[in-house]
Amino acid sequence: MFRNNYDNDSVTFSPQGRIFQVEYASEAVKQGSVVVGIVSKTHAVLVALKRNAEELSSYQKKVIAIDEHLGLALAGLASDARVLSNFMKQQSLSSRLTYGRAIPLERLVSSIGDRAQTNTQHYGKRPYGVGLLVAGVDETGPHLFEFQPSGMTQEMVACAIGARSQMARTYLERNLEKFADAGREELVKHGLAALKESLAQDKELTVENCSVGVVGVRAEGAKAIEAFKLYDGMEVKQWVDLVAEGNETAEGGMEVDS
Amino acid sequence: MNHLPQAWGRPRDDVYGAYDASYLQSNGPNQHTQSPIVTGTSVVALKFKDGVVIAADNLASYGSLARFTDVKRLRTFADTSVVGFGGDVSDMQYLDRLLNSLDTEEAYSTSGHTLNAKNLHTYLAKVFYKRRSDFNPLWNQVLVAGLDGEGKPFLASADLLGTTFSSPSLATGFGANLAQPLLRKVAPDEEAASKLSQEQALEAVKESMKVLFYRDARSLDKYSIAVVTKDGIDLKEDEKLEKQSWAFADQIRGYGTQVN
Amino acid sequence: MTSIGTGYDLSNSVFSPDGRNFQVEYAVKAVENGGTSIGIRCKDGVVLAVEKVITSKLLKPGANKRIATIDRHMGAVSSGLVPDGRHFVSRARDEASSWRKVYKTPITTADLASRMGGYMQAYTLYSSVRPFGVTAIVGGWDSELELPVDGQVGKGPSIGSGGKVEGKKYGGPGLYMIEPSGIYWGYYGAATGKGRQTAKAELEKLNLSEGNLSLLDGVKEAAKIIYAAHADNKDKDFELEMTWISNLDGPTKGRHEEVPKDLLEEAERLAKKALEGDDDDEETTDKPAEEDKMEE
Numbered sequence: 001m002f003r004n005n006y007d008n009d010s011v012t013f014s015p016q017g018r019i020f021q022v023e024y025a026s027e028a029v030k031q032g033s034v035v036v037g038i039v040s041k042t043h044a045v046l047v048a049l050k051r052n053a054e055e056l057s058s059y060q061k062k063v064i065a066i067d068e069h070l071g072l073a074l075a076g077l078a079s080d081a082r083v084l085s086n087f088m089k090q091q092s093l094s095s096r097l098t099y100g101r102a103i104p105l106e107r108l109v110s111s112i113g114d115r116a117q118t119n120t121q122h123y124g125k126r127p128y129g130v131g132l133l134v135a136g137v138d139e140t141g142p143h144l145f146e147f148q149p150s151g152m153t154q155e156m157v158a159c160a161i162g163a164r165s166q167m168a169r170t171y172l173e174r175n176l177e178k179f180a181d182a183g184r185e186e187l188v189k190h191g192l193a194a195l196k197e198s199l200a201q202d203k204e205l206t207v208e209n210c211s212v213g214v215v216g217v218r219a220e221g222a223k224a225i226e227a228f229k230l231y232d233g234m235e236v237k238q239w240v241d242l243v244a245e246g247n248e249t250a251e252g253g254m255e256v257d258s
Numbered sequence: 259m260n261h262l263p264q265a266w267g268r269p270r271d272d273v274y275g276a277y278d279a280s281y282l283q284s285n286g287p288n289q290h291t292q293s294p295i296v297t298g299t300s301v302v303a304l305k306f307k308d309g310v311v312i313a314a315d316n317l318a319s320y321g322s323l324a325r326f327t328d329v330k331r332l333r334t335f336a337d338t339s340v341v342g343f344g345g346d347v348s349d350m351q352y353l354d355r356l357l358n359s360l361d362t363e364e365a366y367s368t369s370g371h372t373l374n375a376k377n378l379h380t381y382l383a384k385v386f387y388k389r390r391s392d393f394n395p396l397w398n399q400v401l402v403a404g405l406d407g408e409g410k411p412f413l414a415s416a417d418l419l420g421t422t423f424s425s426p427s428l429a430t431g432f433g434a435n436l437a438q439p440l441l442r443k444v445a446p447d448e449e450a451a452s453k454l455s456q457e458q459a460l461e462a463v464k465e466s467m468k469v470l471f472y473r474d475a476r477s478l479d480k481y482s483i484a485v486v487t488k489d490g491i492d493l494k495e496d497e498k499l500e501k502q503s504w505a506f507a508d509q510i511r512g513y514g515t516q517v518n
Numbered sequence: 519m520t521s522i523g524t525g526y527d528l529s530n531s532v533f534s535p536d537g538r539n540f541q542v543e544y545a546v547k548a549v550e551n552g553g554t555s556i557g558i559r560c561k562d563g564v565v566l567a568v569e570k571v572i573t574s575k576l577l578k579p580g581a582n583k584r585i586a587t588i589d590r591h592m593g594a595v596s597s598g599l600v601p602d603g604r605h606f607v608s609r610a611r612d613e614a615s616s617w618r619k620v621y622k623t624p625i626t627t628a629d630l631a632s633r634m635g636g637y638m639q640a641y642t643l644y645s646s647v648r649p650f651g652v653t654a655i656v657g658g659w660d661s662e663l664e665l666p667v668d669g670q671v672g673k674g675p676s677i678g679s680g681g682k683v684e685g686k687k688y689g690g691p692g693l694y695m696i697e698p699s700g701i702y703w704g705y706y707g708a709a710t711g712k713g714r715q716t717a718k719a720e721l722e723k724l725n726l727s728e729g730n731l732s733l734l735d736g737v738k739e740a741a742k743i744i745y746a747a748h749a750d751n752k753d754k755d756f757e758l759e760m761t762w763i764s765n766l767d768g769p770t771k772g773r774h775e776e777v778p779k780d781l782l783e784e785a786e787r788l789a790k791k792a793l794e795g796d797d798d799d800e801e802t803t804d805k806p807a808e809e810d811k812m813e814e
Contacts, residue, residue, distance in 0.1 A: 006528070011645075011647055012529070012648065013541055015521065015522055017546070018548070019648070019651075100380040101373070104367070104369070114608060118605075121647055123645065123647065138371070140371065150601055155582055157576055157578050169576065172576055173575050223407070318671065326671065351671060355619070355622075355668050358668060358669070359615055362590055365590065366586065366587050368775075
């Protein structure tokens with residue numbers, strides 16, 4: 001029987017130049033429940049689907065606030081995300097202490113990217129088993145970044161990762177042009193609509209299983225920011241109800257795959 | 259010459275006797291810098307309507323010896339801020355290299371993030387405070403001139419103790435005694451400074467530099483002066499004090515070389 | 519492939535009986551799948567360019583830069599695993615800054631290539647690491663003038679720093695390419711990644727060794743080459759990213775910067791035009807992939 005000998009550790013290239021351990025780590029991301037991020041000219045939002053282990057248990061934490069100006073959503077191993085988010089909190093705080101400046105997002109995201117890369121080049125380490133969407137604002141406006149276990153980080157206009165996230169990405173691609181000029185509320189609604197696309201057949205969005213994170217600037221190009229805020233439970237009811245009404249989005253006429 | 263490097267270049271012990279090392283500390287805690295060696299004197303700065311004027315002379319003294327007369331004590335950062343250094347010159351060189359490497363790091367990403375003068379001042383103050391807490395101070399007092407995050411004129415000082423201070427006009431060293439009152443007359447508060455024109459500010463600073471040259475024995479009439487605005491930095495490093503008048507000098511007993 | 523199943527290709531730092539380190543060769547495979555990167559050494563500067571294949575419509579256009587600044591006067595671009603490229607850049611930046619700390623002067627392109635060649639070679643020596651999955655192209659401008667020593671306060675000695683010999687010319691453009699094995703060469707024109715064969719063929723037509731190509735023309739040629747190299751991979755969209763370093767009198771004043779937007783667009787326009795004109799005289803067919811061995 002064929003056996004892949006090249007997938008035992010992250011320091012072995014396959015003859016095709018692939019590193020299987022890293023590819024397997026990205027499979028762990030797909031085991032996590034779906035999270036969506038979208039960015040406009042003024043805001044960046046994160047929307048997440050939470051899972052609970054059983055009926056009577058609590059729901060998992062999917063969105064983490066890092067600093068006043070940014071937060072992240074995770075899909076995959078939550079404990080890996082906690083290690084990375086703690087590191088990000090330290091970096092962010094250290095920038096505020098030494099320079100009196102909110103850390104530029106690209107730099108923060110690259111710093112975890114570099115950390116993750118190290119784990120793919122040294123024996124005895126394993127790649128992180130988590131994908132992140134990092135949303136925030138800095139001097140240059142709102143941003144959304146995707147982080148992958150390979151250490152790859154990319155700036156996105158919109159993104160979805162986690163289980164069945166392809167459906168959400170399809171929704172995002174179809175509505176891509178609408179995001180840039182969308183208002184804060186509209187952006188959240190698009191996020192939830194994308195999330196809904198990825199739901200399993202017997203599931204629906206409820207106040208229990210939705211998390212929303214919002215951060216932005218007060219106006220396009222403005223310095224004053226609207227700090228990152230995480231909405232949970234009844235705080236998301238307004239949005240969940242809106243999206244739950246039939247299959248309509250804000251503008252109506254959402255395309256539905258069947 | 260023998261095989262002991264510490265003896266190389268010394269007078270021979272067998273002829274001149276052993277080196278008298280008694281002044282060197284042989285026990286007790288580690289000591290670092292106890293005093294500056296080669297020093298620069300005052301730095302003077304004043305805010306105006308759209309920016310800051312800052313000046314310092316081009317002298318580095320070794321004690322009372324005017325040792326180097328072409329020293330640039332105003333250093334630019336990222337074409338947006340100027341740092342004026344008073345105090346130890348080698349510590350200034352160290353800080354200049356530190357700021358240079360910080361500037362290089364900031365320029366890695368092209369996305370338009372720069373440290374403004376306020377960020378720079380926060381950073382320098384942290385460096386000073388860390389070093390003094392290690393009992394190994396950087397023996398300087400610096401003025402940071404530029405713009406803050408809102409694009410408003412920014413001027414602040416930081417010193418070897420990690421002390422920070424901000425005011426519409428600032429002066430270090432001898433200038434803190436002599437120039438500061440003159441500058442305060444021109445700009446007693448922020449509001450007055452925000453009404454000053456660039457010409458007025460330049461004139462006040464140049465006048466201060468002149469008075470300092472008259473009365474500060476560690477000063478020079480060659481100086482550097484910079485104007486920082488949102489349009490960038492206009493730095494001149496080879497200026498000469500103009501319209502000097504020494505008529506007052508022979509009226510004063512004990513001034514200069516005249517003793518009685 | 520003969521290497522598979524022999525067992526000699528499962529660990530880094532292990533020689534096969536015929537003296538090859540397969541893991542390094544596999545790392546080269548990762549490079550060969552990456553977007554094409556090129557560098558051109560012109561008489562008055564250096565151009566770096568890369569074909570960024572667009573993997574998703576959701577990526578922010580124009581963001582996600584792949585050419586990095588190593589020091590003020592130097593840049594690097596790589597093909598292969600992107601996170602490995604970032605590791606390379608991060609180390610190169612550390613080397614450049616530590617060089618400045620020690621010597622109080624910017625590192626030359628040749629010295630940086632040497633340091634990075636050593637660093638990448640070290641990742642072929644141990645079974646506890648894997649080689650870099652990138653080939654990197656480093657371009658820089660070594661100052662032709664006497665630079666002030668970093669942090670210097672006065673005018674300094676009239677002969678300048680660093681024990682220079684009178685009458686000898688110093689400084690100029692530098693271009694080096696460093697491979698996963700750690701081997702590096704200096705180039706007039708360098709290419710790596712998926713479209714390297716086409717790019718190399720195009721580079722050879724420029725007669726770069728004669729040293730006549732100007733930086734401005736170099737920018738336009740670089741755009742043409744990336745467009746030509748992409749022609750074999752037409753089904754995917756791509757973005758062209760270009761940076762340059764001119765001499766001290768030139769447009770970037772010895773600094774590594776992005777090629778300005780208007781010039782980039784002009785170069786892209788010319789590149790597209792050249793490609794359309796080329797469509798009828800299709801002469802390049804895929805050559806067999808060359809055996810990239812870890813050379814001695």
